[in-house]
Amino acid sequence: MSSTKAYRAALLHCLADPREAGAEQSHEYFEDGLLVVEEGKIARIGAASDLLPTLAAGTEVVEYPDALITPGFVDTHIHYPQTGMIASYGEQLLDWLETYTFPTERAFADKAHAGEVAEIFLTELLRNGTTTALVFGSVHKESVDAFFEACEKRNLRMIAGKVLMDRNAPDYLTDTAETGYADSKELIERWHGKGRLHYAVTPRFAPTSTPEQLTLAGQLFKEFPDLYMHTHLSENRKEIEWVRALFPERKGYLDVYDHHGLIGARSVFAHGVHLCDEECQRLGETGSAVAFCPTSNLFLGSGLFDLEKVEDFGVRVGLGTDVGAGTSFSQLQSLNEAYKVMQLQGKKLDPLKSLYLATLGGARALYLDDRIGNLQPGKDADFVVLDYKATPLIDYRMRQARTLVEKLFALTILGDDRAVKETYAAGVSVHRKAS
Numbered sequence: 253m254s255s256t257k258a259y260r261a262a263l264l265h266c267l268a269d270p271r272e273a274g275a276e277q278s279h280e281y282f283e284d285g286l287l288v289v290e291e292g293k294i295a296r297i298g299a300a301s302d303l304l305p306t307l308a309a310g311t312e313v314v315e316y317p318d319a320l321i322t323p324g325f326v327d328t329h330i331h332y333p334q335t336g337m338i339a340s341y342g343e344q345l346l347d348w349l350e351t352y353t354f355p356t357e358r359a360f361a362d363k364a365h366a367g368e369v370a371e372i373f374l375t376e377l378l379r380n381g382t383t384t385a386l387v388f389g390s391v392h393k394e395s396v397d398a399f400f401e402a403c404e405k406r407n408l409r410m411i412a413g414k415v416l417m418d419r420n421a422p423d424y425l426t427d428t429a430e431t432g433y434a435d436s437k438e439l440i441e442r443w444h445g446k447g448r449l450h451y452a453v454t455p456r457f458a459p460t461s462t463p464e465q466l467t468l469a470g471q472l473f474k475e476f477p478d479l480y481m482h483t484h485l486s487e488n489r490k491e492i493e494w495v496r497a498l499f500p501e502r503k504g505y506l507d508v509y510d511h512h513g514l515i516g517a518r519s520v521f522a523h524g525v526h527l528c529d530e531e532c533q534r535l536g537e538t539g540s541a542v543a544f545c546p547t548s549n550l551f552l553g554s555g556l557f558d559l560e561k562v563e564d565f566g567v568r569v570g571l572g573t574d575v576g577a578g579t580s581f582s583q584l585q586s587l588n589e590a591y592k593v594m595q596l597q598g599k600k601l602d603p604l605k606s607l608y609l610a611t612l613g614g615a616r617a618l619y620l621d622d623r624i625g626n627l628q629p630g631k632d633a634d635f636v637v638l639d640y641k642a643t644p645l646i647d648y649r650m651r652q653a654r655t656l657v658e659k660l661f662a663l664t665i666l667g668d669d670r671a672v673k674e675t676y677a678a679g680v681s682v683h684r685k686a687s
C-alpha cells in the first residue's frame with residue numbers, strides 16, 4: 253500500500269522574508285490547494301484542480317473546508333521545566349528567577365518528574381501548532397534525557413540542552429565548569445543527530461557562568477558539527493549592569509559570549525531587547541540569531557524589542573514564547589503581542605512578516621530552513637491546520653474579511669490553541685482538536 257496521503261484546504265507558506273522579497277514574492281497561496289505527503293515529507297504542493305488528477309487511484313485525500321494549512325510553527329526560545337510556573341506574579345527578571353524559577357527547576361533532578369512535565373509540555377506545544385522548538389532543560393542531565401526520550405516517541409524535530417550554571421545560583425542548581433562540560437558531552441554523544449533531535453550547548457546567561465565554564469562551553473560548541481548554542485542576552489537593564497560588574501574587562505554583554513567563542517551560525521540569543529548598534533552589527537556579521545519573545549518581554553517588563561533595527565544589521569530573527577516568562581505557548585498569541593510591541597514603537601508588523609517570523613524566519617534562525625519552515629517538496633511534513641471557524645467571533649470576523657492578508661492578521665490577533673484544528677509532524681497527526 254502506498255504511504256501517499258493528500259490534504260485539501262487553503263494553503264499558505266512563505267518562500268522568503270517579505271522585507272527582502274516584497275509581499276507578493278514572499279509567499280505562495282492556493283485558495284483551494286492540495287498538499288501531497290509521502291514518507292513523512294512534502295511531495296507536492298499546488299492547486300487542487302492541478303494535482304488531484306495526478307494522484308494514484310485510491311490515494312486518501314483529507315479535506316479541510318474552512319481551514320488554512322500553514323507550516324508548523326517554530327519556537328526559537330522556550331524552557332520546558334518552566335511549564336508549571338507560567339503566570340507567576342509580580343517580579344521582573346532577576347527576582348523572578350530567584351523567587352519562582354530556581355525552586356521550580358530543582359525538581360528536575362528527578363527524571364520521572366522531568367518525563368511527566370516533558371509530556372505535558374510537548375502536548376501543549378502541539379496543541380498550539382508548534383512542531384519545532386529550541387528548548388532549555390534544567391541543569392540536570394536527566395532533564396534532557398527525559399525530554400529527548402519524549403520527543404523521540406513523537407518523532408519531533410527538537411533542539412534542547414542541559415543548562416550550564418556554576419555560580420550565582422542556589423547550590424542545588426549548580427554544576428561546575430568540568431561536570432557541565434562532561435555532562436553536556438555525554439548528552440551530545442547520546443542525542444545530537446539522533447533521528448530529528450539536535451543538541452544545544454546552553455549556558456543560562458553570562459551572570460551564572462564563570463569564565464572557565466564559558467571557555468569550556470565555547471570549546472564544546474566548536475568540537476561537534478552542527479551543534480547549537482542557546483542562551484539569554486540583554487533582556488533586562490539590571491541584568492546588563494550585573495554583567496558589566498562581573499566582566500569589567502569585556503566591552504559589553506555580547507562581548508562576553510564573543511570572547512568565549514559562543515557566537516556564530518547556530519548561536520541563538522533570547523531577547524536582545526537592549527542591544528547597541530555595535531552588538532547588532534556583530535550578531536549580523538557572524539550569522540548569529542536573536543529570539544524575539546514579545547509575551548515574555550511584556551510580562552517581565554523587560555522592554556520593547558526593536559525588530560527593524562536588529563534586522564537592519566542582517567541579524568536572523570525568530571519568534572520565541574519563552575514560557576514560563578512568556579505567557580502563552582501559542583505563536584499566534586506571540587504575534588498578537590509582537591504587533592503591539594511594534595505599535596508602541598510607532599511601527600507596523602505586516603501579517604505576512606508575522607507568518608514568516610513564526611515559520612520560515614524561525615527555521616532560518618535555526619539554520620533548519622533546508623528541512624522545515626515551509627511546504628516546499630522535500631521538506632519535513634510538519635504542518636498545521638488552522639480553523640477559520642475556531643470560535644464564534646473568529647468565524648464572524650473571517651466572514652467580514654475580504655483578503656487573505658486580512659484573514660491572516662485576524663487569526664494572529666484572535667487566534668490561540670483554539671484555532672489549531674490539527675497538527676502534523678513528519679506526516680503523522682500528532683494533535684487533533686476535539687470537535
Ligand code: GUN
Pocket residue numbers: 331345349353456457484487548574577
Ligand atoms: N535569563 C536567565 N535565565 C532566564 C530564564 O529562565 N528566563 C528568562 N526570561 N530570562 C532568563
Ligand code: ZN
Pocket residue numbers: 329330331484522574
Ligand atoms: Zn528564556
